[in-house]
Amino acid sequence: KSVLHWGVSGKNQVEQSPPSLTILEGENCTFQCNYTVSPFNNLRWYKWDTGRGPVSLIIMSSSERRRSNGRYTATLDTANKGSSLHITAAQLSDAAVYICVVGALCSPG
Template sequence: SQKIEQNSEALNIQEGKTATLTCNYTNYSPAYLQWYRQDPGRGPVFLLLIRENEKEKRKERLKVTFDTTLKQSLFHITASQPADSATYLCAGGADGLTFGKGTHLIIQP
């Protein structure tokens, strides 16, 4: 069955550094992947979508890459801030509705 895997459950990063989160997919070839942010007690919020023919997508301090050879998407936050601390979810699947388990990112001042 198709899988979306986010291998890191938690990631601690020093403020100002770049945080890099990984999303791997198996058993299918996604047309696109999406990244969401979820804060405690709230619903996920859409951040970025990247299509299979796009190698990179940017939005302010966020950057997403898509490597179909490695079957992987990387999500980067540059100049990280404590306010970036949250859980980040990758979503894909043939219908775009399969979510990874998320990576809990903690930016330490």
């Protein structure tokens, strides 16, 4: 049994769901992230391990639609300002907090 938790990034700029998820080993799961910031530079998914801190899983540019890293796959839908992180065949080591971070573009001035 794995317990996967979700963190929140930004001030009302990123909403993530579900807030927590309990699944059995071997099951698949998906987290959703919706953001309000636009345009943005990149979207990052992190796994926050107890004792290790944040571990970068996937970094996507605003022009990408899908990127995989092992059992992790992220998708990006800029039209609906959302992203999802899919974990295939969850393992006990996947029990952690997962965070979606949107890197906003800064304009001069």
